[in-house]
Amino acid sequence: MFDIRAIRDNPDAFRAAWNRRKPGLGDSVDEILRHDSALRKAVTDKQDAEKVRNENSKLIGRAKAEKNEDEAARLMALVAEAKSTIETAGEQEAAAKALLDDLLMGLPNLPLAEVPLGSDEEGNEEQHRWGEPKRINNPKDHADLGEALKSDLGFSQMDFDSAVKMSGARFVALRGKLARMERALAAFMLDLQTEEHGYEEVSPPLLVRDEALFGTGQLPKFKEDLFNASSVVDIDTWKRGAEIKLKVGNLNDVASVSEVLSDITEQLNNRDVRWLIPTAEVPLTNLVREQILDASRLPLRFTAHTPCFRSEAGSAGRDTKGMIRLHQFNKVELVSIVENEEAGLAELERMTGCAEEVLKRLNLPFRRMLLCTGDMGAGARKTYDLEVWIPSQNTYREISSCSYCGDFQARRMDARFRKEAGAKPEFVHTLNGSGLAVGRTLVAVIENYQNEDGSITVPDVLRPYMGGLEVIAAS
Template sequence: MHDIRAIRENPDRFDAALSRRGDAPVSAELLAMDEARRAKIQAAESAQAEANKAAKEVGAAKGRGDEDEFERLRKLVAEKKAEIARLNEEAKAEDAALTARLAEIPNLPADDVPDGDDEDDNVEINRWGTPREMNFAVEHFEIPAVKDAMDFETAAKMSGSRFVLMSGPVARLHRALAQFMLDIHTLENGLTEVNPPVLVRDEAMYGTDKLPKFGDDSYRTEEGMWLIPTSEVPLTYIAAGHVIDEDYLPRRYTAHSLCFRSEAGSAGRDTSGMLRQHQFEKVEMVSVTHPDESDAEQKRMLRCAEDILERLEIPYRTVVLCTGDMGFGARRTYDIEAWLPGQKAYREISSVSTTGDFQARRMNARFKPAEGGKPQFVHTLNGSGLAVGRCLIAVLENGQQDDGSVKIPAALQAYMGGRTMITADGTLA
């Protein structure tokens, strides 16, 4: 959510920042709505002042026996009360309209975000590891060790397309990845583990900028609850409505949860295998910070995610997204892309974003400065640490051997009962 006062103070800067995203200027429209709202408020205040003055004079007119003046003033007070009620309702409607319009406008990019139109304009800032030479590489679902344990046909019979039924060692490896990530984040990275609900109300989706714009991308129950698209939603919404002591910041959370997305805008994309599913799992990281610390916190979160891949021996590259490729609520986003030998390409496995105070304004999350003064909005950040299913794909494809088996990374072997591979016939060894 944007601050209308900041737009009022510098409309040209606001429009210029939006134009970097490829969006048309909107400050004139917003300021006109703001002026209409403020005019109603001022008119209501003026009417209230007139009503207060007349109310004081009613008693005096009654006291001196001036019945005509008494009736006139009494009638005026009643008329002003009705006028005030009408103006307040109109001001409330104007305010709701302005708030709704502001909620549709994306966050402004940070000054250091590169300009660009799409993913081709993203800028690589880091690369780790060297992809293995493999003339036998296939996609994850084609690896002999995996074929029987990754069943898309049965899942489709149950649920339709873009679901998978995993079993045996592959299901165990998927579970091991989530446990490994949680252990690193909680025991080494200082995050607090949370087990959040996967059903949330409108307020939580709105507060984390998933509504109203992206309602079609999520699933809603008949009772009006939403299946979370990511645990960013409940983790971030922990701070909603609170005024947090500055000394209590930063708050750092992590959660392993099911995630649900309708993928409404992705028809025809990544339909093979389990790269893009309606139901998937992620280990999410969320930080709630002081505004002065949010940029440093984003870099810290990025390292937390990169470190997971390094421990799993997965080559990756890190890019900063350009203005045309950033998500709606982000000020700056770093994507980590893992090397997938089966596709011979780097594919996104984590996004780490700072939203500034964009989400905090929507959910009224503030902190109390230690030196005193008015409460200020916190900054919120989120990042995948990592997407479990996509990480599974990366482990399987990078670990595949020419005999059809899959080597298990050393970091996961303890989670797999000390086993070091999935054989070509799908057993642990």
Template sequence: MLDIKWIRDNPAALDAALAKRGAAPQAQTLIELDEARRSHVGALQALQERRNLASKDIGKAMAAKDQEKAEALKAEVATLKDELQAGEARERELDEALKYALSVLPNIPLDEVPVGADEGGNVELRKVGDKPAFDFKPKEHYELGEALGMMDFERAAKMSGARFTILTGALARLERALGQFMLDLHTAEHGYTEVNPPLMVNDGAAYGTDKLPKFGDDLFRTTDGRWLIPTAEVPLTYLAAGEILSEDELPRRYVAQTACFRSEAGSAGRDTRGMLRQHQFIKVELVSVTTPDTSLDEHERMTASAENVLKRLGLPFRTVVLCTGDMGFGAQKTYDIEVWLPGQDTYREISSCSVCGDFQARRMNARCRKPGDKATRFVHTLNGSGVAVGRALIAVMENYQNADGSITVPEALRPYMGGLTKIEKAI
């Protein structure tokens, strides 16, 4: 969430930033909402002051035995009480209107973010690894998985509908191995603390991490009003909610492997074959909570941690910086890591690493303070996939496929596979 005081002081800067994102200007509307709220609060304060004064005058009139004046003042106080109650209700309405308008406003892109309307404006930063050379036409992951008899979409659809998958045997173990490998790498070498968080959160956590109210349609809700997490970013980031952290404790770095749940409301017709876009999937998530001074360096570090997963797995990838029109709602800047998929003959996103500045921290009141100081400031938050486990499974299958349909197990995963070197169809 953006600061209304900053918006009042920088209306042109806000509208210029929104224009970069392809959004309409909002500064004037927000300032008018804030002015209406301020004016109303001022009027309420005047009413309260008049009520307090009239209440004192009742006592004076009673002491002077001026019953007529006392009764008139009592009637005035009763009227003022009714006006105050109605005014307080209106104040809540104005507060909610401003809060909602601010809560659906996207973050301000950093100056270095390239301006563009969509993914066509993204800028490639680097390519890492050589694409595999096959002497046969490479297959897509779902062709390989079904032929192995270890990837079943038909039975998944019978029990759950579209966009679900059943993995069995060595492919199920391979997915589990990928997650374990990532967790070990991030905790042992990259300095992240492993967390096993809840998979359901309340409104406060979803709002504090900018998923509500704007993205409610993308989430699944339980019958008792909780939300299934779309990513572990939500519970991991919300660990800092309401806290005042000492800056010498920062950064805090968290990693979790969880199931994630998304309705994919806006993706009708996209990636309907295979495992690329599922309602339920496994992801290893990275979250950092930093001081405002160190968040950009942490962004580079987090991206490097995610890239290292793919390097260790021997998967070719490229890293791009997203343009303003393709960047997520809460991000100031985002790097996407795209893994090469031979079956599709293209790069596909496998990790998105974003720095959010104080955008989420304002919503969840997460602050920090230098030792010895009284003043506080909002922390900065970052999140990134480290990486999407299901998509890593797809990438391993397609890049390590053999002509006979078997899958060679990458060396980094063999200790997690009981020494298995190749996944083959059971005879």
């Protein structure tokens, strides 16, 4: 959400910032101001009518006591008219507020001036590189390597076939040593972030309500990217089923159809809906929702290792082979809560450095990219992507995204802090980043540490987590 007073006071700044996101998006300012004007007029009309009602209601009793029936009748008519105006203005207020809130909820955050202008990834700017890609003759794809590795029981350690049979495309079952390496990577990342970088480990819920996703900005705009874990199907399916059943029983029983549909609608409107988290950013950031924090507690830094669930609605045909783009994957998330923009930008550099340290200790070559306005996530004001070298693709691929969100999420969550006792609460600023995506890190390790015989050398930092194992041998 955004401060409507700030938009009122400086509409051109918002118009220009949104146009940097997407040409023409700044026109939303005119619509915002139109709804805001209608809202304020309705509020004023209601308040004026309430004043008329209250003042004249007091006079009615006096006129009746004085037996002035004509005056009493006139006053009663004024009160009745005021009540009608209050009701109408109240409906107009609610309608205008709903339209304004829906519009503001669906708009992306304002990019900082330092964010480069661009429409897609071609506009991103490389900041620096670390490490030299290892020369590998005819590097194999991680999926080919993983499928060729056999577990102790003789099954493929990267088992796509079994996963597809039970869950469909974009799922994998890791087995044997590769499953242990995935666990080792997550444990290594968590230990690094908690023991050396000061993050507090959290084991958060994996199912969240609408409010949590609205708070971090995944709803309403990115609903199609989420998995709904509600125990009932959508309302249209229920209605169609009820209509068919009732019509088969009695084609003329219209009243029964209406009654059942009304009951179904009520049940669905009151159902307890949950969503599978797309990332631990959602529950970690919502740890401070609807709170007023003491400034002495900031910054807060949280980390969590969780499964993540995404429908990948807009990725048809992309990375269909392997583990790059799955519906379910593991990730170590980093979230920070700070006071203001100055602290937020400093924290962004720190957070990105914490994510980079994982890649450095794994000795995986990477580069840092500053995302342009058109490639940045909707909730971000500034974002760095870390891209790791993938030998089989002869290019760098995203493995972490670290974003500064300003007070965008805090306003939606009503998360505030107080600088000192008695001071007016202010909205906190939030950041989130991957530290790292575990599955993609596994992909990078497999490909960068592959040997000619198909075996995988275990990176030095992971060996203590794998019982001293040095090589995942090919069968």
